[in-house]
Amino acid sequence: MMKVSKVNGERLWGSLMDMAKVGATERGGNCRLALSREDLAGRELFMGWCREAGLSIAFDAIGNLFARREGQDNSLPPIVMGSHLDTQPKGGRFDGIYGVLSGLEVVRCLNEQGIEIRQPIEIAVWTNEEGARFTPAMFGSAVFTGILPLQTALDARDAQGISVAEALADIGHSGDLPLQRAFDSYFEAHIEQGPILEDNGLPVGVVTGGQAICWLDVQVGGVSAHAGTTPMPLRKDALFGVAEMASVLESIARDFAPKGLVTVGQLEIAKSSRNTIPGRINFTVDLRHHEDQQIAAMEQAVYERLQIVADKRGLSLAISRHWLSPATPFDADCVAAVRSAVQLLGYPHQDIVSGAGHDAIHLAGHCPTTMIFIPCVGGLSHNEAEDALPDDVRMGCDVLLNAVLQRAQHLSD
Amino acid sequence: MMKVSKVNGERLWGSLMDMAKVGATERGGNCRLALSREDLAGRELFMGWCREAGLSIAFDAIGNLFARREGQDNSLPPIVMGSHLDTQPKGGRFDGIYGVLSGLEVVRCLNEQGIEIRQPIEIAVWTNEEGARFTPAMFGSAVFTGILPLQTALDARDAQGISVAEALADIGHSGDLPLQRAFDSYFEAHIEQGPILEDNGLPVGVVTGGQAICWLDVQVGGVSAHAGTTPMPLRKDALFGVAEMASVLESIARDFAPKGLVTVGQLEIAKSSRNTIPGRINFTVDLRHHEDQQIAAMEQAVYERLQIVADKRGLSLAISRHWLSPATPFDADCVAAVRSAVQLLGYPHQDIVSGAGHDAIHLAGHCPTTMIFIPCVGGLSHNEAEDALPDDVRMGCDVLLNAVLQRAQHLSD
Numbered sequence: 001m002m003k004v005s006k007v008n009g010e011r012l013w014g015s016l017m018d019m020a021k022v023g024a025t026e027r028g029g030n031c032r033l034a035l036s037r038e039d040l041a042g043r044e045l046f047m048g049w050c051r052e053a054g055l056s057i058a059f060d061a062i063g064n065l066f067a068r069r070e071g072q073d074n075s076l077p078p079i080v081m082g083s084h085l086d087t088q089p090k091g092g093r094f095d096g097i098y099g100v101l102s103g104l105e106v107v108r109c110l111n112e113q114g115i116e117i118r119q120p121i122e123i124a125v126w127t128n129e130e131g132a133r134f135t136p137a138m139f140g141s142a143v144f145t146g147i148l149p150l151q152t153a154l155d156a157r158d159a160q161g162i163s164v165a166e167a168l169a170d171i172g173h174s175g176d177l178p179l180q181r182a183f184d185s186y187f188e189a190h191i192e193q194g195p196i197l198e199d200n201g202l203p204v205g206v207v208t209g210g211q212a213i214c215w216l217d218v219q220v221g222g223v224s225a226h227a228g229t230t231p232m233p234l235r236k237d238a239l240f241g242v243a244e245m246a247s248v249l250e251s252i253a254r255d256f257a258p259k260g261l262v263t264v265g266q267l268e269i270a271k272s273s274r275n276t277i278p279g280r281i282n283f284t285v286d287l288r289h290h291e292d293q294q295i296a297a298m299e300q301a302v303y304e305r306l307q308i309v310a311d312k313r314g315l316s317l318a319i320s321r322h323w324l325s326p327a328t329p330f331d332a333d334c335v336a337a338v339r340s341a342v343q344l345l346g347y348p349h350q351d352i353v354s355g356a357g358h359d360a361i362h363l364a365g366h367c368p369t370t371m372i373f374i375p376c377v378g379g380l381s382h383n384e385a386e387d388a389l390p391d392d393v394r395m396g397c398d399v400l401l402n403a404v405l406q407r408a409q410h411l412s413d
Numbered sequence: 414m415m416k417v418s419k420v421n422g423e424r425l426w427g428s429l430m431d432m433a434k435v436g437a438t439e440r441g442g443n444c445r446l447a448l449s450r451e452d453l454a455g456r457e458l459f460m461g462w463c464r465e466a467g468l469s470i471a472f473d474a475i476g477n478l479f480a481r482r483e484g485q486d487n488s489l490p491p492i493v494m495g496s497h498l499d500t501q502p503k504g505g506r507f508d509g510i511y512g513v514l515s516g517l518e519v520v521r522c523l524n525e526q527g528i529e530i531r532q533p534i535e536i537a538v539w540t541n542e543e544g545a546r547f548t549p550a551m552f553g554s555a556v557f558t559g560i561l562p563l564q565t566a567l568d569a570r571d572a573q574g575i576s577v578a579e580a581l582a583d584i585g586h587s588g589d590l591p592l593q594r595a596f597d598s599y600f601e602a603h604i605e606q607g608p609i610l611e612d613n614g615l616p617v618g619v620v621t622g623g624q625a626i627c628w629l630d631v632q633v634g635g636v637s638a639h640a641g642t643t644p645m646p647l648r649k650d651a652l653f654g655v656a657e658m659a660s661v662l663e664s665i666a667r668d669f670a671p672k673g674l675v676t677v678g679q680l681e682i683a684k685s686s687r688n689t690i691p692g693r694i695n696f697t698v699d700l701r702h703h704e705d706q707q708i709a710a711m712e713q714a715v716y717e718r719l720q721i722v723a724d725k726r727g728l729s730l731a732i733s734r735h736w737l738s739p740a741t742p743f744d745a746d747c748v749a750a751v752r753s754a755v756q757l758l759g760y761p762h763q764d765i766v767s768g769a770g771h772d773a774i775h776l777a778g779h780c781p782t783t784m785i786f787i788p789c790v791g792g793l794s795h796n797e798a799e800d801a802l803p804d805d806v807r808m809g810c811d812v813l814l815n816a817v818l819q820r821a822q823h824l825s826d
Contacts, residue, residue: 194642211641215687227676227699228624229607229768230792232666239677240663246656253645263640264652266685274628274678274697284687286640355642379643 004344005113007401009394012105016393019045019085019101020093029384030093034086034128034139035063035167042085043125043173046100050123053107059175062143062153063168065125066177069107072118077182077367079117079407081106081400082124083190083359084140088132092386094191094376094393100125102189102397109401117408119184126359127173133158134167141359144179145366183367185334185407188360189400190371191388195379196352203395205352205373206338210328210361211259212295214321216285216302220245221316224271224279239269239278241315248305249285256298261288261355284322290353292327328361331368334407338370341402347395372399417757418526420814422807425518429806432458432498432514433506442797443506447499447541447552448476448580455498456538456586459513463536466520472588475556475566476581478538479590482520485531490595490780492530492820494519494813495537496603496772497553501545505799507604507789507806513538515602515810522814530821532597539772540586546571547580554772558779559593596780598747598820601773602813603784604801608792609765616808618765618786619751623741623774624672625708627734629698629715633658634729637684637692652682652691654728661718662698669711674701674768697735703766705740741774744781747820751783754815760808785812 022045023031023038032038043065047057050067058066068078083099103123110117126144131137134156142148154165168174192198197205222238246264253262263286270280285302289295303319310317342349352373354361363369374396377387435458436444436451445451456478460470463480471479481491496512516536523530539557544550547569555561567578581587605611610618635651659677666675676699683693698715702708716732723730755762765786767774776782787809790800 192642193639194644195647196642196644199644199647213641225792226606226769226794227674227678228626228701228770229605229609230674231607231609231612231671232674233671234608234612234792237663237676239680240659243656243659243663243677246653247660250650250653250656258644258646261640261643261645263650263688263690264656265640265682265687265689265691267652267680267682269678269680272679275676275699276678277676278678286688288641356639357641379638379647381639 005401007105007109007397013390015101025384027384030087030091032087033133039086040171058177059173060177062140063127063173064140067123069121071120076119077184078120078122079184080122080124080186083188084126084129086130088130088382090384094388095381099189102400105397106401141362145362146180185368186363188371189396191376192373193356193381197375202348202350203392204342204347204349204399207354207371207373208351209330210354211288211290212292212327213325214287214295214299215323217320217322218283219318220281222279225277227275236314237277238281241313242281244309245306252301259290328364330370334368334370337406338403340406341399345398418814420518420522420810425810426803428514438797440797443500443504445500446546452499453584471590472586473590475553476540476586477553480536482534484533489532490597491533491535492597493535493537493599496601497539497542499543501543501795503797507801508794512602515813518810519814551772554775557592558775599776599782601784602809604789605786606769606794610788615761615763616805617755617760617762620767620784620786621764622743623767624701624703625705625740626738627700627708627712628736630733630735631696632731633694635692638690640688649727650690651694654726655694657722658719665714672703741777743783747781747783750819751816753819754812758811
């Protein structure tokens with residue numbers, strides 16, 4: 001049986017709190033928009049810690065930052081840990097940052113415990129994961145993995161008209177590390193950004209993949225008419241039709257419980273007025289499920305069951321698929337390494353599927369990948385009040401350390 | 414039994430079509446915004462016809478135009494017919510115009526049939542009934558009846574910043590006829606602006622009053638959260654809550670059928686995003702009923718039954734009353750005069766309550782008032798495609814003529 005290593009939870013917490021001083025907001029959150037002066041300051045703080053830990057720093061052409069610890073055989077591709085340091089405009093102290101600084105804490109432990117590993121170890125800081133300054137989100141990892149063309153990314157502009165190329169030149173973090181270079185594997189520790197682990201009282205989630213997402217656009221047409229002069233039986237009220245459709249959507253979520261999720265996030269009444277019967281309404285549907293086959297069944301149910309409502313009410317209905325992102329199962333060996341680590345440590349845990357997008361979702365198409373979740377208080381993130389408990393922060397990092405050791409072990413066997 | 418008089422339907426239709434050339438829009442509608450050059454041109458066409466019919470023209474301080482036929486005893490207050498000549502930006506050829514030109518046709522008939530009446534007869538053209546250029550709607554009649562202070566009205570400005578006072582000076586239609594001067598009675602012929610008469614195949618509606626209107630503002634609070642990471646049972650989704658509330662509102666309309674009307678005309682999700690569970694939603698409720706007691710019961714049902722939905726779902730709920738306009742029963746004698754006229758003529762008809770606002774609703778607080786409705790095609794108004802059938806136009810005006818004769822008869826008995 002393998003020896004269990006433990007991280008220094010206080011040191012990790014201290015680094016998180018030091019990073020949280022960079023771009024601190026009034027209400028205890030952080031604002032480090034991608035490639036801004038604040039993002040640069042956060043990166044420089046991190047780079048200083050990396051140099052103290054003996055790591056070398058390099059960048060690729062989209063500003064992804066890699067801090068490298070050499071291995072016994074540097075011809076091998078690196079085991080990579082990481083996440084991002086940029087935040088939402090009113091973001092929290094843990095989203096992304098936890099994955100980067102956990103990687104640093106792992107390296108610090110390897111160093112002080114004198115653990116040599118065959119492969120190089122790298123900590124990745126992906127550019128503009130949040131998508132708050134430049135769209136889309138998960139920007140740097142998309143370019144690295146070839147999902148987003150480099151030139152398209154460099155030409156993207158923020159709300160002030162500043163391009164990514166200009167912002168990168170401004171902070172000087174563009175480099176020549178090749179895109180799409182080989183990784184042995186990628187491990188990303190992250191707060192859950194949901195309430196499941198907290199609700200179940202568990203400090204660690206073994207993430208088995210990312211769920212499938214299907215976005216639909218729905219347009220419902222009735223007849224706009226005067227609210228005062230049109231008897232109820234003669235109306236074709238789009239709003240009451242959409243209300244019934246929304247209730248049907250909620251019942252579809254029940255039919256696919258507990259893995260199926262349904263959200264109507266946007267709804268707009270065309271030319272709305274207090275005393276006019278709505279004649280046309282557009283709304284969005286966000287469907288999620290762990291399995292591709294099930295999300296297809298959910299989508300089919302939406303088409304069929306909304307049509308029944310429309311037909312019954314004499315409304316027109318047009319549904320179009322806006323986007324479909326298949327389920328992303330994580331690498332079985334990497335997931336096994338995390339599971340083995342958490343069992344070795346004896347920490348309470350559960351399997352969980354990532355509901356949010358992460359750089360790891362892109363990386364999963366590039367190399368063996370997985371994630372480790374810890375709870376966040378109240379399930380809250382993208383919020384200045386985002387919080388995590390020091391014990392959970394420590395235990396999640398213990399899992400990361402031992403999973404990486406499992407992975408290295410596995411390869412050096 | 415009283416002699417039946419008939420109007421000249423072709424002449425009335427011809428006048429309507431001539432008026433429709435003023436501010437004609439591409440799709441067969443009219444644009445004569447209140448106090449605009451087009452409105453002035455429409456008024457001048459009408460004034461020319463009035464002068465040919467021997468009428469004198471005068472204005473009050475808010476630009477309401479009165480064309481007067483002297484009576485046998487000019488110390489008596491006038492019997493007034495009328496409506497408005499201004500239109501919506503893409504309005505139709507009948508809304509308002511029909512009431513004014515029917516009044517003119519009545520006078521033309523009295524003249525050519527040599528009918529002398531004790532009271533003076535006036536045709537009123539109320540300023541800015543539509544409220545499309547200056548708010549509120551039913552503007553001129555509100556000032557005339559003392560509901561809207563004159564100075565407030567004169568200071569009102571359109572979207573370009575032009576005040577009513579400036580617009581009035583521009584077209585020169587301000588005069589010194591006293592506001593709130595005595596009327597014997599007020600009769601307004603109008604298209605129904607709803608589908609009831611057409612649906613019942615009837616050419617005339619005997620309008621017994623205006624319905625009560627209650628406007629509510631509803632605010633529903635849940636918890637905004639990530640659409641991908643929040644399990645359905647842990648959500649407090651304001652949108653699904655509002656959907657159930659809307660269905661409850663629709664069922665309240667059924668409980669108060671057929672006189673109760675319920676409309677949700679506006680609905681806004683705060684900070685809406687496709688992949689965010691809605692946390693706060695505001696929506697409006699428009700309740701209508703013929704009877705004050707019943708609209709109070711409807712309002713109470715809204716408070717009680719929406720609260721049940723909110724409690725069940727753990728949502729916050731705040732409902733506030735935005736506006737309450739009591740039912741406006743029309744004058745029994747005037748309604749009787751219309752009913753007597755329509756029976757005398759032998760025209761199919763029904764009693765009906767006005768669903769929309771009209772100048773007559775304001776006038777009802779000032780003098781004995783009623784209205785006569787004719788069908789409009791498809792119930793459509795405030796639309797370039799607004800239409801009415803020549804036979805209905807003629808029959809409605811026959812009713813107006815004979816109702817006015819009944820009223821004069823009644824007083825001269």
